[in-house]
Amino acid sequence: MDVRTLCLGALMGGEATGYEIRKMFEDGPFSHFQIASLGSIYPALTKLTQDGLVTFVEHEQENRPDKKIYRLTSDGRQKFIRTLLQNRPAEDRYRSDILFTLTFAEELPIELTEALIDEFAVRYETMNNLIDPNNPDKEDCASGPGRDDDGNIKPGCKFVAGLGQAMCDATVKFIKDNKQDLIKDLKAFKSKKS
Amino acid sequence: MDVRTLCLGALMGGEATGYEIRKMFEDGPFSHFQIASLGSIYPALTKLTQDGLVTFVEHEQENRPDKKIYRLTSDGRQKFIRTLLQNRPAEDRYRSDILFTLTFAEELPIELTEALIDEFAVRYETMNNLIDPNNPDKEDCASGPGRDDDGNIKPGCKFVAGLGQAMCDATVKFIKDNKQDLIKDLKAFKSKKS
DNA sequence: CGGGACATGTAAGCCGTTACATGATTCG
DNA sequence: CGAATCATGTAACGGCTTACATGTCCCG
Incomplete structure (x- = not known):
C-alpha cells in the first residue's frame, strides 16, 4: 500500500x-x-x-x-x-532490529541484553496505550477515523485496535515470564563455553 | 539494518x-x-x-x-x-495491509471481511509453525544459526522464537475469540445506517 | 508438461527517508 | 534558552523490489 x-x-x-x-x-x-x-x-x-x-x-x-x-x-x-x-492485501511484514540483535544474545554483554529486553517491553507497553481508542490522554482524537457520527468506535476499528492490544499484551507478558530464564540460560551457556 | x-x-x-x-x-x-x-x-x-x-x-x-x-x-x-x-536498534515497524483494510470493515461486504480475517488467522498459524525451531518438517535446518556445537538451540534464538510464537498465538486466539462479535457488530452497524 | 526448487547475477526504476528551508509559539 | 509543536514544502540520495537472463531437475 x-x-x-x-x-x-x-x-x-x-x-x-x-x-x-x-x-x-x-x-x-x-x-x-x-x-x-x-x-x-x-x-x-x-x-x-x-x-x-x-x-x-x-x-x-x-x-x-x-x-x-x-x-x-x-x-x-x-x-x-x-x-x-x-488488491488483495500484501503479506504482513514485521521488522525488528531488537529481536535480530537478541538472536545473538550469546555474543553480547548480559547487561546490554537486559537493557534491550527492558526497552522492548517499554516500547510495547507504550504502544498499547497509543492504540487504545477509548480513553488515552488524547481526547482530541474523538473525531478522526474510526468513529461514527455519534462518536462511537466503529466495529472495524475496534477489532483492529483490540488485535493490536492483544499482540502488545502477549509481547509484554512473554518478556515478563521469560526474561529471567533467558538470563539464566545465557549465564549457563557462557560458563559452559569457557 | x-x-x-x-x-x-x-x-x-x-x-x-x-x-x-x-x-x-x-x-x-x-x-x-x-x-x-x-x-x-x-x-x-x-x-x-x-x-x-x-x-x-x-x-x-x-x-x-x-x-x-x-x-x-x-x-x-x-x-x-x-x-x-x-548502533542502538531502530524502532520496530509492523506493516499490515490486512489490518488497514479491516479498519474499514464497514465499507466492505461481510463475506470479504470474514475471508480476510480467516486468511489472517491462517497466515499467523503458518508463521507459528515456521518459527518453531524444535521440530517442524524441516530437519535440515539442524545446522544454521541458533544452534550450538551440540545442536542445542542457543538461548537468544530460543527466546526470540518463543516471543514470535507468543505473538502468533495471541493473534490467532484474538481472532477466534472476537470474529463472531465483529460480524455481529458490523451487521448492527449496517442496519442502523440504513 | 507446467511449475517450483535450485542457483547466481544485473539493472532499472520506484518509493520513501532524510535533510534542508522557514518561522512563531510554548513548555520545561 | 533549547526542544518540541505546529505547518508546509522540495530535493537528493539510497536501498530494495521487480524483472530479466539462463538452465536443469523433479514432482504431480
Whole structure:
C-alpha cells in the first residue's frame, strides 16, 4: 500500500491536514500497523488533489503557513473502497532490529541484553496505550477515523485496535515470564563455553 | 539494518549460499522479523567479500551455476558484533495491509471481511509453525544459526522464537475469540445506517 | 508438461527517508 | 534558552523490489 492510499484511508474519517495525517500514523489509530512520513505525505496529497480524489480549503493563520484542510471527494471515496476490494492485501511484514540483535544474545554483554529486553517491553507497553481508542490522554482524537457520527468506535476499528492490544499484551507478558530464564540460560551457556 | 548486516548475522551460524540465506529470512529462524530478497542479498555478499568480511569457496555442480559457499572471516565476525553493540536498534515497524483494510470493515461486504480475517488467522498459524525451531518438517535446518556445537538451540534464538510464537498465538486466539462479535457488530452497524 | 526448487547475477526504476528551508509559539 | 509543536514544502540520495537472463531437475 502506497502512501496515497494510506492518505485516502486517513481521510475516510473526515477532514485533516497533512500534519494531522502524519499524527494518525505516528500516534493514532494506525500507528501500530502502518507508517508514513511527512516527506511522502505532502507529495501524495498534491498528487491526489491533481487526480481529483481530494480537495482542500486553505485556512489562513497568523505567523504560520496557511493550513490546508483536506477532505475526500466522492471520487476519492469510491477509488479508495475499490482499491480495498480489488488488491488483495500484501503479506504482513514485521521488522525488528531488537529481536535480530537478541538472536545473538550469546555474543553480547548480559547487561546490554537486559537493557534491550527492558526497552522492548517499554516500547510495547507504550504502544498499547497509543492504540487504545477509548480513553488515552488524547481526547482530541474523538473525531478522526474510526468513529461514527455519534462518536462511537466503529466495529472495524475496534477489532483492529483490540488485535493490536492483544499482540502488545502477549509481547509484554512473554518478556515478563521469560526474561529471567533467558538470563539464566545465557549465564549457563557462557560458563559452559569457557 | 541493511542487508549486509543481515547477511553477516545469517552467517554467524556457519556456512551458507546466498540462496540459503534467503531461505533463512523466508522460512527460517528470521522469517518473522526480517526480510531480504535475492536481489539485495547477492550484491550484499559481493560487497562483503570485497571488504574482507566474508569469503567463499566455489563448489562445482553439474548443470547448475557453481555454488558459492560463504562463511564469515574473523573480521566479519568482529564487525558484526561491533555493529550490534554500537548502533542502538531502530524502532520496530509492523506493516499490515490486512489490518488497514479491516479498519474499514464497514465499507466492505461481510463475506470479504470474514475471508480476510480467516486468511489472517491462517497466515499467523503458518508463521507459528515456521518459527518453531524444535521440530517442524524441516530437519535440515539442524545446522544454521541458533544452534550450538551440540545442536542445542542457543538461548537468544530460543527466546526470540518463543516471543514470535507468543505473538502468533495471541493473534490467532484474538481472532477466534472476537470474529463472531465483529460480524455481529458490523451487521448492527449496517442496519442502523440504513 | 507446467511449475517450483535450485542457483547466481544485473539493472532499472520506484518509493520513501532524510535533510534542508522557514518561522512563531510554548513548555520545561 | 533549547526542544518540541505546529505547518508546509522540495530535493537528493539510497536501498530494495521487480524483472530479466539462463538452465536443469523433479514432482504431480
